[in-house]
Amino acid sequence: MTGDQRKIFVTSALPYANGSIHIGHLLEAIQTDIWVRFQKIRGHDCLYLCADDAHGTPIMLSAEQEGVTPETLIARVHAEHQRDYAGFEIGFDNFYTTHSRENREFAETIYTRLNEKGYIKRRTIKQFYDPVKEMFLPDRFIRGECPFCRAQEQYGDSCEACNRTYAPTDLVNPVSSVSGATPIEKESEHYFFNLPEFESVLQDWIRAGRLQPEVANKLDEWFEAGLKEWDISRDTPYFGFEIPGAPGKYFYVWVDAPMGYFASLKNLLDREGLDVAAFIAADSAAEMYHFIGKDIMYFHTLFWPAVLHGSNHRMPTNVFVHGFLTVDGQKMSKSRGTFINARTYLDHLDPEYLRYYFAAKSGGGVDDIDLNLNDFQQRVNADLVGKVVNIASRCAGFINKRFAGQLGAVVHDEGLLEEFVAAGESIAASCEAREYAKAMRGIMALADRANQYIDRHKPWVIAKEDGRDDELQNICSTALNLFRILIIYLKPVLPGLAENSEAFLDIQPLSWDDLSAPLLNHRIKKFKPLLARVEKDKIDAVIEDSKENLLIN
């Protein structure tokens, strides 16, 4: 650990304000939160921003269906999202909304700059229109027969049966899913962002950045196919920000969504009397990272960097792409009860289990991650309760009962303790690279070493022999110090376990700097179970409740 303090800001993708947070969202939020907590515990200045993505047609229509204003809807969902994330110990520095004053300012100034530089073009296009509802229809609100395989009830952009894509006008017998009317084609003037003009800038950015190889490969494909202009406007009625100087035209939700990262940051910094420019100006020295799912790469690796560059802002330092979550090897399914909402999980299970399990399976790549429920239970119990917490559990009794909670004065095995401290380097490197699975394997290998150490010295035998009190005390104290080091390493993943452990050891919050200073001659508290085991019936209850939610909705 050096004195070079980095200035970093990090985001998770904005959840859409039209539904609940589910474990798929949490995969990303947990991966991000672990990284942020890791940076903080290492002494860096790191901010974690997120917000609700509150605009677009689906939200407008949902609000209408409920008979409330979109503002009412998104305020309710915002509160719910905040609560759910907090339940999983996601430590946002700010969780804001794209429907905010700050975001409107960003959208307007960025657009105005792009327009002044000639990056915005206008063109009239033909689009499906619902004559009953009197609105243009997004592709997913048009349904019909697939032109290729003739499957019924397919969306306007692609067929779920044969997986092919097409234009909504190709659908056979199209129907508006808003009103049931047959849509008609209608002309409208749209605004386009001239993405192709940024090709060389983006190529440079990609070469300079350190994108994951899979991501770079995908980008190559898009470059080879040729970049296309991006339609950034939508016609009224639309819930969003109106485009300056264009009455009745609104920014497409994906235009102002990433700007929401900045809005959230600005909202936070304004409260603290700090200037957002230090983070977002073209010459900013701060690092900026986006954690996103593989489905929204295009927006974050092409549109967003181009928009930033075109409007005189800095570009992202990197974009970290992860895969999707499957449950027991399959897509999350409402009927199987594996479409698990954050709230449903929290009703029965400790968030730390999921945090650990996701960490144990995150390799830093774009492959999908499977939540295997059986493996989940066994892995969490074996690793966290059986290995890590057990170290404290099996030594604390001796210290408490025989030495009134007082730790020994001498480290019984200096070499082992040094080995634990030294392992921090590679664990930190893995965390930095988001290879949490590797980090967890390293930590569990240390936990094995600690248990072997206890087995080798058999405190329960020494305890029965006269005149060996110092030895007993020092062995148990050493093991507890090994445990303390493991807790430092696990703290970004398991803040709750860390907090319980700090209370048990009766110490201040641990940080990476505490590694090399062992606890000696120190009085600890009575040991209480630091983490309960995962019970099978609780997992079953989550699945059952997830099925029930299906019936209610």
Place this chain on the structure above:
RNA sequence: GGCUAUGUAGCUCAGUUGGUUAGAGCGCAGCAUUCAUAAUGCUGAAGUCGGUGGUUCAAGUCCACCCAUAGCCA
């Protein structure tokens, strides 16, 4: 349909630029132990590395095709 990925022991995953008998954890079996939330330690069984062909002295690792899965096609 095109593209980018993924497919390794029952389960979840590692496998660097191709090179001796393919690794780990969980689970399982046996033994030991009883300090600990039936936790721990030791030993062991278990894989024709998705399939078929090919390149090579040598391929889980390279090439072609095929199959399955995920995402993207703005």
